[in-house]
Amino acid sequence: MQGKPVKCGEGWMVELICGSHNHDLTETLVDHPYAARLNVEEKTMVEDMTDTSVKPRNILLTLKERNEKNVLTIKQVHNAMSVH
Numbered sequence: 211m212q213g214k215p216v217k218c219g220e221g222w223m224v225e226l227i228c229g230s231h232n233h234d235l236t237e238t239l240v241d242h243p244y245a246a247r248l249n250v251e252e253k254t255m256v257e258d259m260t261d262t263s264v265k266p267r268n269i270l271l272t273l274k275e276r277n278e279k280n281v282l283t284i285k286q287v288h289n290a291m292s293v294h
Contacts, residue, residue, distance in 0.1 A: 266287045
């Protein structure tokens, strides 16, 4: 799909360029923004471990031990730590 503003500035025009995907579906959600979100409990854990000077890699390992399907990366842990 491609969108462009209408010349007179009264909205947008959307055009379907190709009706099929140009890539295969992903096998895993690693690094996908949706899957990499921390839930409320995990955010609290990161905050608590950050306050007690736990290293980011150990925080990540702890989160992954609690949830085997967790696809977080060290980058998301660092981001969560910087928000706190």
